[in-house]
Amino acid sequence: MDVYINDYLITAEDFESSQIYVAAEVKRLIKFSFKVKHEDYHDVTTLLYKNDFHVSVPGEQINMEATIYNYSTSFTNLYEEGSVGDFYLMLVEK
Numbered sequence: 001m002d003v004y005i006n007d008y009l010i011t012a013e014d015f016e017s018s019q020i021y022v023a024a025e026v027k028r029l030i031k032f033s034f035k036v037k038h039e040d041y042h043d044v045t046t047l048l049y050k051n052d053f054h055v056s057v058p059g060e061q062i063n064m065e066a067t068i069y070n071y072s073t074s075f076t077n078l079y080e081e082g083s084v085g086d087f088y089l090m091l092v093e094k
Contacts, residue, residue, distance in 0.1 A: 003032060005091075008047050008092055010034050012060055014070070027093040028064055030057065036085045041078040044087070050071040066091040 012032035031035045036044050048068065052086045069092040076085040077087040 001025075001032070001057065001059050003034075004058075005047060005053050006050070007054075008043070010051075014065070015060075017062065019059075022092060028062070029069060029090060030055070030062065030066075031088070031090040031094050033088045036073075036078060036087050038078050038081055039055060041085070042086045053091065065090075065094040067094060068092075 001012045003010045003012045003015070008048070010032075012034050015032040017028060017030045017069050019026050033090070048071065051068050053066045054063075056063050069090040071087065071089045073085040073088075078085045
């Protein structure tokens with residue numbers, strides 16, 4: 001599944017979309033995992049540190065402004081050439 005975060009393409013695995021209550025409002029929550037290669041690590045982490053996103057998921061007709069609800073990464077050292085890490089990301093609609 002293609003997920004665009006601020007126009008940066010991420011190939012998502014295990015994509016799920018649901019709704020949650022945040023401060024008595026119904027918000028969309030999306031969650032997915034994805035692989036990050038050594039050569040993409042800096043771009044991905046710089047993107048995620050912004051925590052202010054326009055998210056587009058064309059295959060699900062999703063367009064929303066979002067922030068990070070939760071995320072995690074594997075312990076792989078992505079500074080080593082050839083390494084690949086696993087990222088898990090949950091984004092909540094603003």
